[in-house]
Structure formats: structure tokens, C-alpha cells
Amino acid sequence: MEGFMVNSLGRSLDGRELLASILVWSAAALVTATFCWLLWDILWHGLSQISWTFLTAPPRNAGREGGIGSIIVSTALILGVCLGVSLPIGIGTAVLLAEFTTEASLFGRFTRRSLDVLSGVPSIVFGLFGNAFFCKTLGLGFSILSGGLTLACMVLPILIRSTEEGFRTVPAEYRLSTAALGLSRSTTLFHLLLPAAVPGLLVGLVLGVGRAIAETAALIFTSGYVDRMPESLLDSGRALSVHIFDLSMNVPGGDAHAYASALVLVVLLLAINGIASWLAEYCLHRRIVTV
Amino acid sequence: MSRWPIDRFLLWLLRGTATIAGAIVLLIVTFLVMESLPVLQHVGISRFFTDPSWHPTERLYNLTPMLWGTLFAMVGSVLIATPLGILSAVFCRYYAPPAVARPYRKLIELLAGIPSVVYGFWGLVVLVPLIGSIHPPGPSLLAGIIILTIMILPTIALVADASLANVPQQYVRGAAALGLSRWGIIQGVVFPAAKSGLLTGVILETGRAIGETMAILMVCGNVVQTPHSLFDPIRTLTANIALEMAYALGDHRAALFVSGLVLMAMIAALVAAAEWISHGRIYG
DSSP states (O other): OHHHHHHHHHHOOOHHHHHHHHHHHHHHHHHHHHHHHHHHHHHHHHHTTOOHHHHHSOEEGGGTEEOSHHHHHHHHHHHHHHHHHHHHHHHHHHHIIIIIOOTTOHHHHHHHHHHHHHHHSOHHHHHHHHIIIIIIISOOOSSHHHHHHHHHHHHHHHHHHHHHHHHHTSOHHHHHHHHHTTOOHHHHIIIIIHHHHHHHHHHHHHHHHHHHHHOOHHHHTTTOSOOSOOOSTTSOOOOHHHHHHHHHHHSTTOHHHHHHHHHHHHHHHHHHHHHHHHIIIIIHHHHHHHO | OOSOHHHHHHHHHHHHHHHHHHHHHHHHHHHHHHHHHHHHHHHOSTHHHHSSSEEGGGTEEOOHHHHHHHHHHHHHHHHHHHHHHHHHHHIIIIISOHHHHHHHHHHHHHHHTSOHHHHHHHIIIIIHHHHHHHSTTOOSHHHHHHHHHHHHHHHHHHHHHHHHHTSOHHHHHHHHHTTOOHHHHIIIIIHHHTHHHHHHHHHHHHHHHHHOOHHHHHHSBOOOSOOSSTTSOBOOHHHHHHHHTTTOOHHHHHHHHHHHHHHHHHHHHHHHHHHHHHHSSTTO
């Protein structure tokens, strides 16, 4: 498609056409320049601070000195709780929506609709809810557990959507042939559909992890600010994103380490995005063709 | 439905997980309502709009300055990000040579994944001083609009790109065969055919702009006032919750949950609008 449109450029350089070209190219240039500026700024200021000690040492003097060791541990624990809860619920729901309900069923429609709304809920509202439900009503207090559970609610829609997509890429003949062989639907699910849907599930998992580590607003009032090394899941723990926020807003002179933490976070997310698009492009394709 | 008991068991198990997943939204709304009920009962809804100011510790609960803050920041950023994002998508599909279009699309995907706190931090250390040097104080509605624009631009660009890709090839070829110029094709054929997808993109980005908290909290100055110029500091509903939740007690806390409910209502309206667009006969 691009071919013939590029060819028509030489012919019709009248005023309106030229103006449109200039507008489109300058919009793209503006977007690219802004983003390069942002990434370069973080790389430039952050890279000089990064060292092995920075990654492993606990923060001292409110984070101005020391490192982010305990913060990385808290982030990992919050992520672990989040995935431990959201994966079983997400996979179960996706299986039900993709394999056991029709488009028209009332239950399926209700679940889908409420997941659509859930994916649009602002993260600060998740924070309010997590604070009221997990911290106060369930009595978990400001803890890694509350934070992880709040994030689990938040990543569910993404997780379910991509897992469901994974199931939909499995050809219908698989189900028909196992039914013809007289296998139960559970056998079909565990031995055939689930392995074939793994790539979709992985994409969902990686996207969910990305969303969870990027989150700040939902964690401030659920997992809290404490930057010590957490001793149990009921301790408060500070996530990496909360650390950046705290260093830049509440700690005068914390900018240098905020830059370094931001760099760590961005690199983590870039790696995660890379894995997700690799999975989506290569694995998902190959799986459909060769399984 | 099945003669195997294990199938029936599995089905109930799956229904259980789906019920949990589906019930979370209801649970969120229930808790927001329950927590805000005390203040709604003995203060009333109207005082959230008619009180002289927002001084929750003195029992004054006027949310309107924050509502204006949210609204101005949202409208400003959507007005800038929509044309930029759509032009970005047009660039990718119809202007850039393939060798440029692919990395450009990757760049946009990458930017969609950068956390809001990083955008906020960059805004705080780079953008705010820059604006401050032009027109003090620096933290302002303008800074908020710029940061929000950068944050929601990838959303609209990616959705617009996907909906341009869905425009049937024959339309474009037919228009080209009729001798329409490139911009003529885009304006006269592609945009009308992709209208519903583009509108959905605008709605999605609006939702993100309303719900964004951290970035806007970091660059907007957080003074509770109705802004009179682009350089006035503002406070949005989301920032207000994030700032005051830490020490809010009693009615004050309940009032913050009321602003959470207001945000939920805005998002619900947007989801309904998106639903209406995707089911309406806009393709017609």
C-alpha cells in the first residue's frame, strides 16, 4: 500500500498536499524528538549513578545515599503476590469465557462488561478501594499483601484478555477431534488447549507484570512508604515507582538517585515490553502453525 | 451438559473464578459508596459544589476547583494529543517509508509502557523549570497539559494506527484509481471509514487523562484554585486524593471517597459512550 502512495507524491505537490506532508512529518518529528529528549535525559543523568552497590545496598538518609536493594526486594514481593493471586483467577476466567460460554450468554456478557469497566478504572481509585477493603476491612494494614492484592485486581483485565486471545487462536478442529475421540472436556483443556494457549498466556503475563511494576498511585495507600527490608508479607514495603515519587517530591537532594531508580525502572519495562512483543510476534505465530 | 463429573466440577470451578473477576467492579463501587455514605448523609451532595472552599478540616467541601482542574487539564491535553496522535498514525501508514514506519511504531509502543511516575519526574526536573523561566512559578496547568499530552499520545496513536489498518484496501485503491491525491484519499476516504475506531481512541485517551494521578501531581503545583491562566497552578481530583489520603480522617476521608465516586462516574460515562459508538451505525 505504501508503494503507490509514495509514487503519487511527485505528481501532486500542490499547496494543500505539501501542507499536509509538512504537517504529518513535523508531527512525527515532534513526537520522536520529545521522546528522545526524555529517554536521553534519564539515561544521561541515571547511568553515572548505577553500580552494583546501588542495586544491592539498602537506602540510607531517606534514599539520598545508599542504594535500592530493599526496594527491589519489596517490588518483587508485591509482584509475586499480585501474580500468585491474579494468574489462577485470570486463567480460570479466560478459559470460561473462551471455551465454556457463548457470546450471547448472560453470565459471559456480564463478566466481559464488568472487566471492560475494570480496565478503565483510574489507578488512584484502585488505591482507595485497596485501602478501604484490604487494609481496613480485611485488617491487612499497610502491607505488601494489600499492595499485591490491589495490583492483582488491576492487572486482571489485561491478563484475561490476552489469555482469551490465546485460546481463540487454537483451531476449532482440535476440540472437534477430541470430542470425536470421546475425551472429556477437562482432558481436552489440560492436555491440548492449555499447552496450545501458552503463548497468549505469556503475553498477558508479561503485559500484566509491566502494568504492575509501573504502578504508583494504587500502592501509596496500600503497600506504603517504609523503605526497610521487608521481613514478611505483612510488612509495609516501598515499590520502585513509589521510591522515585518520594525521592523527587519529598526528599530535597534526592534527584540523583531518583534518576538512577527511574533508569532501572525504565530498563526493566523495556526488557518486559521486548519480551512481550517477541512472544507475540514469533511464538504466537509459530505455535498456531506447527502444534 | 456433560456426562463426566469432572467436567461439571471444572465448570463450577471456572464459574467461581469468573464470578470473582466479574465482582471486583461491583466490590469497588460498593466500597466507594459505603465509605462516602456518612459524609453524603449529613453534609449532602449540594455542598460539594456550593461550599465557599475546600477546607475539609473546617468542614468545607467544595470540589469544584478540583473538578475544573481535572476538566481543563483533560480538555487541553486531548485537544493537543488527538491531532498529533492521528497524524502520527497517518505518518506510519501512508507517509513514512517502511524502514522508518516500523521503528517509529516500536517507539510509540515503547512509550505507552513508560510509567507515569517517570513522566512526572521528567516533567518536574526539566519541564517545570523551563516553564518557570518563561513565566513563574513553573508548576502550572500548562505543565500538566504538556505532560498529560505526552502520556496519552501513545494511546491514541496506537488505536488510530490499528483502525487505519482496518480500512479496506479496496477503498484506498479505488480512490487512488480515481486520481485522488494522497491527502485527498486520507481526508476523503480513510478518515470517514476509520471514524468509529478513531473516536474510540479519543475516548480511551480521555479516560487516561481523567484518571492520571502521579504525573499530574508532580507538575501541577497542587494549589486548590480555579485556574485563570495557563500558568496558574492547579490541583486535580486524582491529585487531591493522593495528597490528602495519608492524613484524612472521618468526614474528610469520606469526602475523598466521594471524589473517587465522581471519577468512577466519569469513567462509566466514557465506557458507555465507547459502547454506543462501537454498536452505533457510524460506519454507515
